Amino acid sequence: xxxxxxxxxxxxxxxxxxxxxxxxxxxGHTALYWYRQSLGQGPEFLIYFQGTGAxxxxxxxxxxxxxxxxxxxxxxLKIQRTERGDSAVYLCASSLTPPGHLNEKLFFGSGTQLSVx
Amino acid sequence: xxxxTQPPSMDCAEGRAANLPCNHSTISGNEYxxxxxxxxxxxxxxxxxxxxxxxxxxxxxLIITEDRKSSTLILPHATLRDTAVYYCIVIRxxxxxxxxxxxxxxxLLTVNP
Numbered sequence: 454x455x456x457x458x459x460x461x462x463x464x465x466x467x468x469x470x471x472x473x474x475x476x477x478x479x480x481g482h483t484a485l486y487w488y489r490q491s492l493g494q495g496p497e498f499l500i501y502f503q504g505t506g507a508x509x510x511x512x513x514x515x516x517x518x519x520x521x522x523x524x525x526x527x528x529x530l531k532i533q534r535t536e537r538g539d540s541a542v543y544l545c546a547s548s549l550t551p552p553g554h555l556n557e558k559l560f561f562g563s564g565t566q567l568s569v570x
Numbered sequence: 571x572x573x574x575t576q577p578p579s580m581d582c583a584e585g586r587a588a589n590l591p592c593n594h595s596t597i598s599g600n601e602y603x604x605x606x607x608x609x610x611x612x613x614x615x616x617x618x619x620x621x622x623x624x625x626x627x628x629x630x631x632l633i634i635t636e637d638r639k640s641s642t643l644i645l646p647h648a649t650l651r652d653t654a655v656y657y658c659i660v661i662r663x664x665x666x667x668x669x670x671x672x673x674x675x676x677x678l679l680t681v682n683p
Contacts, residue, residue: 457613486669495657495673496614512670544613559606559671561613 457562459545465568466535474530474565478547485528486559487520488544496544502528535569542566574658579678582652588645590677592658595639602661603634605643606673607654614657614673617643648681655679 458477466472478485484503488496498512505525513519517535522528532539546559575593582588594603604619618625618632620641625632631644645652657676 484669488671493675495655495675496671497673498670501669509670546613557669558616559614561615563612 457545457547457560459543459562459565461565462563463566463568465570467570468535468537470535470569472532472535472567474532474543474567476528476530476545476547476562478526478528478545479549479560480526482547482549482560483525484548484550485522486546486548487528487530488546488561490542490544490564492541499530499543532567535567537569540567540569574660574674576656576658576674576677578675579680581680581682582645582648584650584681584683585647588648588652588679588681590643590645590656590658590679591640592643593640594658594660597638597660598662600662603632603638603641604659604661604671605630605632606657606659606671607652608657608676609651609654617656619661645679648679650681650683653679653681 460475486501487499489499490496500510500520501508502522505522517533520530542564544561544564546561548557548559550557602619602621605617606614607617608614617629618627620632620634634641655676655678657673659671
């Protein structure tokens with residue numbers, strides 16, 4: 454595709470439910486990132502994948518959050534036992550060059566607005 | 571990574587130059603200055619980055635002071651579509667966890683007709 458695609462664009466769920474958020478990165482991009490953005494704040498780092506493996510998951514807030522990228526392309530962010538405080542926009546980004554490259558640019562999707570009632 | 575300070579909001583008239591300041595007084599010699607922007611309901615978009623020299627591309631110009639403690643992003647002819655939150659981010663050139671962009675709250679630029 455032309456850009457990073459995230460589905461669904463909006464997700465409303467009830468407290469305690471399980472949700473999955475999907476990210477389709479730009480074709481050929483090996484690096485994939487998840488960020489979370491609360492209202493009025495800048496995006497905050499959650500997890501970074503290089504290929505299929507999670508190279509850094511230090512931003513995941515707790516063990517209810519988990520992400521996978523089994524074939525090195527599409528990624529799914531999974532949230533168990535959702536809480537109202539999980540409500541936010543979840544952003545996915547991908548990059549062609551690995552982190553550390555001088556000209557690395559991240560390309561972001563439009564995000565998934567998660568609302569936990 | 572060095573912390574950045576930006577004004578919370580700015581206004582600019584359509585067609586005029588928008589000059590967005592960023593203070594990064596603790597920047598290290600191997601840290602780059604990156605600018606991203608986020609239009610409402612969209613993800614952040616890369617604009618430009620630089621180390622020491624001034625940079626220009628099709629979107630904007632980046633002016634970095636000689637001591638590198640501050641920089642200015644210049645949109646030469648702002649349009650209504652440039653209304654967005656602009657983030658100034660300092661990133662180490664290599665090594666460590668330089669892929670973790672620290673966005674802060676940015677500057678909300680409103681371009682007025």
